[in-house]
Amino acid sequence: MKRSNILSFHRLLVLFFALSFYISLAGQENKVRIKAPETVTVGEQFTVAYIVESDKEVKEPVIIKNMNGFEILYGPSLSASSSTVFKKGKRVQAFSATSTYILRAPEKGKFSLPQAEVNIDGKKYKSESFKIEVRSLEENIAKVKDVDAFLKVVASKTSLNLSDTLTLSYRLYTTKDIYKIVDVDFPYLNDFYSSDITRLRQSFSEEVINGKTYKVVEMRKLLLQPRKIGEMVLPEGSVTVQYSTPTGRKVRDVWGDVYDESVTNDKVLKIDSVVIRVQDLKAI
Secondary structure (H helix, E strand, O other): OOHHHHHHHHHHHHHHHHHHHHHHHHOOOOEEEEEOOOEEEOOOEEEEEEEEEEOOOOOOOOOOOOOOOOEEEEEEEEEEEEEEEEEOOEEEEEEEEEEEEEEEOOOOEEEEEOOOEEEEOOEEEEOOOEEEEEEOHHHHHHHOOOOOEEEEEEEOOOEEEOOOOEEEEEEEEEOOOEEEEEEEEOOOOOOEEEEEOOOOOOOOEEEEEOOEEEEEEEEEEEEEEEOOOEEEEEOOEEEEEEEEEEEEEEEEOOOOOEEEEEEEEEEEEEEOOEEEEEEOHHHO
16 A cells, blocks of 8 residues: 555544544533432431533423432422533533432442433433442441541431421531631521520530541530421531641741641531421321
């Protein structure tokens, strides 16, 4: 084969792969994906989001009636957004619609979330399957080696009538001494009348989980009474703590004093959402 023919064939081959790559990218404009934790704890409430990304506006939520082993506490709730992107040198709109569910894991095991299927301009798009492993609290902590701190939300009850009250406690578990609290973002509970009943003077207690000793403190405790009937979601929040870890080295300050060197690092602890069911007194 002549050199000119070889070069022409090479150019055609490069052009073929370039066109194939472009076509594959174009085919990925509309897609459905699942956002959820890969592991949860028995009894834990957690969030699952079915996200539809499209060049067309999606106005209907993804409806899933059976979550294959998980209890549906709330949902779907639909939130949508749009943005402007450049495509082939032109401005076009890109749309995103998120259908959110709050689920509870009733028992241990491995489960697969159902695939979502949406119809966009007469064409069907499916999400990939998503597997979640449900563990006991002890197993979860044992399998995650760097779990040195976490937050636990404890509700005295998750089902009550309109005239009843419940207590809600935010508890911090840590294996290390906390240098300071950097930031606190407790969720705003606008569906409840609330009264802060946190004790002014707090002290750490100890709790052993899977052979590991945690220091436990109740950061906040609320007395709540619902404002209306229905399913209310207590939103997520976060607390940022800072640890001070000794390096093992001695250092001297500007005045000549010697002290143990340490480094600080921040860690964001998630506050999980909780679903509370409120019924009319007559319905109970």
